[in-house]
Amino acid sequence: MDAKTGEMGGCPMGHGDGGVRALLGRTNRDWWPEMLATEILNPNGATNPYGEEFNYAEAFNALDYDALKADLKALMTDSQPWWPADYGHYGPFFIRMAWHAAGTYRTADGRGGANSGQQRFAPLDSWPDNGNLDKARRLLWPIKQKYGKNISWADLFILAGNVAIEDMGGPVFGFGGGRADVFEPERDIYWGSEDKWVNQGVQTRIAPEHGMHELEGPLAAIQMGLIYVNPEGPGGNPDPLLSARDMKATFERMAMNHEETVALTAGGHTFGKAHGNGDPSTLGHAPAGSDLVAQGFGWVSGEEHGGIGEHTVTSGIEGSWVNTPTQWSENYFRLLLDYEYELVKSPAGAQQWQPINQREEDMAPAAWDPNKKVPTMMTTADMALKVDPEFRVISEKFRNDHEAFKDAFARAWFKLTHRDMGPKARYLGPEVPAEDLIWQDPVPAGTMPSDAEVAAVKAKIADSGLTVSQLIKTAWASASTYRKSDHRGGANGARVALEPQRNWEVNEPDMLAKVIDTLNGLRGNMSLADAIVLGGVVGLEKAGAAGVPFTGGRGDATQDQTDAESFAVMEPEADAFRNYVGKKKLAVKTEEMMLDRASLLGLSVPEMVVLIGGLRVLGANHGERGHGHFTNRSGQLTNDFFVNLLDMTNVWKSVEGSDDQEYVATDRAEGKERWRATRADLIFGSNSELRAICEVYAEKGGQERFVTDFVKAWTKVMNADRFDLPQNKQSNTPVGVAEPALAE
Structure with missing residues (x-):
């Protein structure tokens, strides 16, 4: 991080440094200083009220799946006075909720996404782009209460979106359950370093004069507090071509190609409306900063009518995209491509595009008076599909072949909502598609050797x-x-x-x-x-x-x-376990990259320590590099790394010209060179917490414990992706917590 500008550089794809950058970015406490510090009760990691023995896969398989879907379908048209449904149908609302639950996924480090129900917690529950989705989650509460532990919030979000699409006649490719909830925010995710949200004037993360490579890795969203892009245009600039550039950058980083981007945008905007028919200055704080009496609700309007229904303000953009907002149709591309559009402002002051001389039959019903007709609209992001040459070709294709559009949307929606679940072996339920998709990383079934x-x-x-x-x-x-x-x-x-x-x-x-x-x-x-x-x-x-x-x-x-x-995108730029650093200068320290790699492997601190100590003496360094190879018994699984690292007769100095990347130890008495090391070696003697664990393995009697612990941690890594093994079934262990695997 630059001390003067506060900007952070680094690899554009990130390559898994999101956990490291989470230490450098803004925390929930930065945004909401008055937030209750519940983490003080979890010094050893997150806890789970269902208990350690709870197995979510077993609970889900006992679910009355058809009854749950029937209840969700009934909810779609059960409009509640405290948050009434647009057009009498909650379907578009739940599609947005599911989309935004899944849409935080990014390929660089695999973080984000719907896999653990993080939309319930800060900061995601309070992002401007998630405005009023707190109401969608509360609408689901009676159903979650009814089915309890048999359906996680994470699964319920996505299934509600699927049922919404089905109920409005849209195409659905399938559904796989198996997303186990966590019960606190995942704190190893870096969401950005900006100190302002998208609606507070912060600029796009891509400078207007530069290309998409400038988007800071591992981020995918274009501005702080967005799921994808600013619908009004980059930084509020209503330029469809620049919006297209931003869309391509962010959707690619979320694993979507350009055809999938068009299909998702058009399919999602075939339903529902945007909300900007009110005064945004009267809105209260987001959920994380709301008053006690709001009971977790955010964006409470101070207007006399309560700011609900007809007067709702969310994005500030107002209106529906199509004239049939609760039915799957071919109207989106027809209206987008057949009409010319002019730039106008919504009642809330947002920039949006309105068709010129729109025919009455192409106008939309008013959300609260079906007898009234109002113009449809497009956002700048929608106009990008019309103006950008590449997007235009895809849009024309889908306009002329509706079956191709239906198939593309169904598949892209399935990918969006399942991309972070991993291999299909983790999917549960009766609606898992039989087809193997390449983004699921398919592996043919193996045979157990005798x-x-x-x-x-x-x-x-x-x-x-x-x-x-x-x-x-x-x-x-x-x-x-x-x-x-x-x-x-x-x-x-x-x-x-x-x-x-x-x-x-x-x-x-x-x-x-x-x-x-x-x-x-x-x-x-x-x-x-x-x-x-x-x-x-x-x-x-x-x-x-x-x-x-x-x-x-x-x-x-x-x-x-x-x-x-x-x-x-998964290729390491540095791997402390093999004492490897690539040719590119890193924006973060190698020992910080080490922590991130260990976190993604699901390792605890002791597991990381014992593995690196063992790999060093076994000769696992990249390219036969001798750094950190603190042993004269190379290839033997000994505790020599720890013993020799903590030897007080060593004197360590940085090697001149190495930019603090290489160090040499000399004998304190004789001055002869003994060992060479990197930052990823010396950190184990420098950091007090890591040193405390090293001392356990270096002390008398530590050799036996070291071997036992190394083998356990090694075996854990070798079997980490074996979802057919009992220990790797969908359990109640939170995603952000490493299960202990060391000696009792």
Whole structure:
């Protein structure tokens, strides 16, 4: 972060530094200083009222799914006086709620999305772009109360959106349950460093004169407090071409191509209306800053009529996009493309576009008087689909082929609302589509090898001439791609042998190819994915560990089942576990990147410490780099890293010209060089919390505990993506909390 400007630089795709940047960005307490500090009661991580033994998958499978959907359908037209439904139908409201629950997902670090129901908590519950969605969630409360633990809020948000689309005649591709709730904000997500929301004059995160590469990684939204883009245009500038640029940037970072972007925008705006028929200056605080008597409601209007119904102000834009706002239709593209538009202002002062000389039959019914006709409107973001040449071609295609539009919208909506759930093996319920989609990272079912097969392949690997270092590096390269944020990556599928992973610099492509070729020649009927993990077991046992667990059954993906572009954003720019730093200068410190990588792996602090200490002595450093290899027994699983790091006879100094990236230790008495290290090594002796754990492994008797703890943490990483294993079923463990895996 620049001390003068407050701006943060860095890789445009972020590559998983969202957790690190969360430490540098603004917190809930920055926005709402009076917020109750409940985290003081959770020093060891989030708690869950259902208890540690609760299994959400089991609870969901016991759900009366048809009854739940029937209740949701009935709710769509059960208008409540405290928040009446536009046109007598809540469907568009619930579509927006589901969309915004899912739409925070970003590909760079897999964070955000609907997977844990974060829309219930600050800051998301109080983002300007989520205005009045607190009412949608309260409308769902009687249904959540009725079905209790059998349906999570996270699943209910998305299912309500699906039922809304169905009830208005729209296309739905399917639904998969399995999103387990958390019960506090996920604090490892960086939402941005700005100190103003989108409606307070903050500019777009892309400078007008520059391209979309300037959007700070890992962010996806264009302005603070937005899900996607400012509907009035970048920074409020009603320029459709600049809006198109912003849309392309942000939707790409949320895993959508340009055709999916057009389909989602048009399909979503086929329903409902925007709200700006009132005075926005009378609105009260967002939910996180509202009064006690509001009971969690936000944006309470001070106008005499209460600011509800006809007088609601949300975005400030007023009107519906089409003349049939509660029915799926072909009208969006017809109205967008057939009419010329002029820039006008809503009653709330927002800039929007109105058709010129609109025919009465193309006007929309007034939301509160079906006998009254009012003009439709388009936002600047909608006009982008008409004005931008690439978007225009797609819009014309969908206008001329409605079936193609229906299919594209249904698939894009399914992707939007399921992208962060991970592999299809995690999906629950009767409406899971049979089709495998490439963005689900499909892996063919594996076969469980027999004990005899495992023993035979182990013996062959042990006699193959592959070194401990090679076996450990390859297994780690395969499994450590896993990230708990969106459950992508991991050893299952053996994608480390496919593009793009096989050519990532951090994976040492030449060495990796040699190991993969050797394992392919030895594995027989065993999957390559299993053989890679089994090779790690052989490496550990050669290094002195005994009885390292191995559970087979992984499958092997093909290149055709692998979206190389989607995986490319997961390439590490730094990996402290392998003491690797790429050529690009990082905006954050390597030890901070280390914490983020450990967080995405679901590791606790002790697990991170023990893994790095073990990987160092096993020779897992990138490119045979000797830094942090504090041992004279290379390839043996010893506690030497900790013992020698904490040796008080060392004197450490920065290597001149290394910009504090390389250090040398000399003997205090004789001045002879002993060791070389990086920041990702010395932080374990410098930071008091990390040092405290290192001391446990360095003290007398620490060797045995170290080996036991290393094997447990290693096995956890190797099996992190095995959703078929009991310990990885959808449990009650919050997404942001690492389960302990060390010795009792």
